[in-house]
Amino acid sequence: MAVPTYGDLLRSAVTSAVHLEMRDVYTVDSEQERIAAWRAGHRYDPADRGSWWRPWLDLIAETVARGVDVRRARIVSEPVSEYIRYSHSYAFTNVAAGEGLRWLPRRRASHLVLPGNDFWLVDGQLVLFNHFDGDGRPTGVETTDDAATAKLCASAFDAVWEHGIDHEDYRPA
Template sequence: MSPTDRLDELFREFTASSWRWECQGDYAIDAAKLQRWRDGLPPDLDAKRPWLDYIRSVTEAGKTWQRVRMLTEPLTEYLRWLIEQTQVNVDAGEDIRWIRESQARELGMPNYDFYLFDDERVAIMRFGDDKLLAELDVLDDPATVKQHQHYRDIVWPPSIPHSEYHHT
């Protein structure tokens, strides 16, 4: 099973909460989406609709979907694009927050992305040179889960909700 297929499986299986630490300055993005943004055009919401519908269904079912995104210093072009694309995710039900890289490093946050599902499973994500998901380690041993709960618990409070974040 590919890492992406396994992650999709985890999205279907979790029962109460999904929490993500997102700390890469760049991820794979369709060049046309980025070019639309560069040209000052609105995002193609039709392409994003399946994800937004999924988030709506999850949150309407009473599950939480939260993430903290780390802001590199200086911001990458990808992150500048992402900041402008985030409100539709929030409107669909995601609770997305931002934290500066220097603040995240002071807190001891890891340099890899991960999901914490239901406070029971950790999915550690590793990306290839092409910025695509290359590896996914799914772990449920108590020590690993506790460590990642700790990461969540220290970075969530100082992170800025998207609705309060004002990029300059």
């Protein structure tokens, strides 16, 4: 199976696109400039949309406008890592684009059955797993439409979502 881009993945969604993130650190090249600015004290002003809107948010907004339920859940260790503090500070942009977002402290996830990797699940059928090295650098993706794997991912996401805290209510510890 050919590996779709994230854009292709979201454009193919008909009913849902859910994303589970379970790492405390992501080292993604495209974020390094924003992280450096955040470390230097820069914070986005929610009222100044032009300063923080980016193409990814256009894709989310377009997907949601088609009636697709786009949600993200993040399992985080507490106290949170610097990366999670940074991520939380700008996550309002994803919510503004129409993405649902919940946070689950890792200590509250011990009873959940989770896959070994972060994933996107589209329409409950196609799973795209994201692979990372120990330092959070992306090492590749893999897709599967195996029904048992999709069912595991759907169940895991639903459980994290059920126990998660809405973005507006979560305060990183």
